[in-house]
Amino acid sequence: MSPYRRWLAVAAATATATALSAVPAEAAPAPAPSVRGLSATQQMEQQRPLVAAASAVRWAVERGSYPGYAGITLNKADVTVYWKGALPASMRRVVDQASGQAPVKVQRAAYSMAELRQAAAKLSGQAVKLQPDGSGLIVSVPQAVRATAVPDVGVPVTVVAEAALEPVSRDDDWAPWKGGATIVNTDQGTACTSGFGVRNGSASYILTAAHCGQAGQRFTDGRGEFIGTIGPRHQDHDVELVPTSSVDGYIYVGTPTDSVAAPVEGWGWTFVGEYLCQSGVTSSRQLGRPVCNLKVLFYYADREDLVEAEQTEGQPAARPGDSGGPIYSIAASGKVVAKGTTTRTAGARIGFQDYGTAWRDFGGIVPATR
CATH class of the missing domain: 3.30.70 (Alpha-Beta Plaits)
Known part of the structure; x- marks a missing residue:
């Protein structure tokens, strides 16, 4: 049975369960944790x-x-x-x-986003975040730091001591390549997760995290099959493209070995307050499904321009090896909507790059769809 048919079979059998739990019915894991009783x-x-x-x-x-x-x-x-x-x-x-x-x-709003970003350029810290209501900025500093003086940048600045988000660097995929699969940088000997298969005109790429490799380095799948050599990348935004022979409009959403995949419908902007999911390889190996209930909290206003979310039950939002993996929501059709790629994590918090930023950085790339 094709991955899509297996996905549809499970979805039909568990219409009220989260799509993140979709695996063959005979081995279905427990549903993802709920928020206020909702899946x-x-x-x-x-x-x-x-x-x-x-x-x-x-x-x-x-x-x-x-x-x-x-x-x-x-x-x-x-x-x-x-x-x-x-x-x-x-x-x-x-x-x-x-x-x-x-x-x-x-x-x-007291300040526009443009004014806040101009002020943020004068600050330093683990991260500089935008207050969602335009009231000022938040500077993240190490937990060991009790007090930090910040310069007057013309807008209110709140200093928050918290753990820094750290980089979080399916075993046997095949062409056309999917998102959510193991990708191995053979020059570094490190593994990450593919985000989404994307296209720009007739060219095909894998979108993933830039910290997974430098331009010219080689990626293979988990079994050594060649995917491509790293091409265009944006270091600060932590996104890069891997030119490859062909890509598919699916992402893996089961365990690393069951081949269950969900079709991609397109991409969308990300909003503070939105609930999302991530399907990194390491998390899928430990949980048997992706991580869900990631609530978006902040946009960053520093050079990385990331988005921060938090797993609402306090569970780990991502794990080493999830880097570059797909961040997504689920459309009314049951297909997934590309929202970004994983960059960093600290416990229940996750930092990711939203798809809209990659869309701008790489000249209008669009996800392969089914």
């Missing part, structure tokens, strides 16, 4: 109208020139758009139309 899939299902409304606003910001934009958050039953100054008439029309998907409210 991961149910949590995402509740958020779909909110994500659709937020995405309409986010695309308008991406395509236009809106210096007052400060951010977007998903709440329990509505979307909040934070804006400095008066909302332009063109954006008011976008907000009104998006409210047809889910309620969208606009709240005043």
Whole structure:
């Protein structure tokens, strides 16, 4: 049976369970932990109208020139758009139309995102994060540091002592290559996880984390079959492309040996408050499924420009070897939506690069779909 058919068979048999638990029915693991009694899939299902409304606003910001934009958050039953100054008439029309998907409210922000990013460039620390409501910045410092003086950068700065996010560097894939599989850097002797098969025109690539290898180094699968040589990369954003012969519109979502894969529908922007999942190889080996219930908390405002999320039950968000693996949500169709790739972790917290940043960095790459 093909991976897609196996995926559909399991999905049909467990319609109310999380899609992350999809493995052959005779060996299905326990469902992923729930949030407030909801499975991961149910949590995402509740958020779909909110994500659709937020995405309409986010695309308008991406395509236009809106210096007052400060951010977007998903709440329990509505979307909040934070804006400095008066909302332009063109954006008011976008907000009104998006409210047809889910309620969208606009709240005043003290600072725009552009102003906060300019201020963040003057700060240093483990990470510099944007307050989701545009009220200021957060500087992350080591837990051993009791107090840290920060320069006056013109916006409020909160210092938080916390563990630093550390890099987190399916055993036998084949062409066309999928996401969520073991990839081995034969020049370094290290292993990571493939993120998504992507395309730019007729060219095929594997998207993964830049810290998994340098330009010109070779990747194979877990059994030594050649995938490709590392090509375009963005060191600061921790994303890179591996040109390869062909890619497939699936990601692995089972154990490293059962070949269960989910089809990819496309990609989407990521929002504070959104629930996501990650399917790194090491986590799948330990859990028999991906890690779910990752709630997005912050966008970084430093050169790495990462996104931070937290596993809501306090479980490890990622493990060594998960680096580069797929971060995703589940669409109404049951297929997955590409949201990013794993970079760092610290306990229940995870830092990842959102797909939209990779889309910009590499000239409009799109996931291979099924």
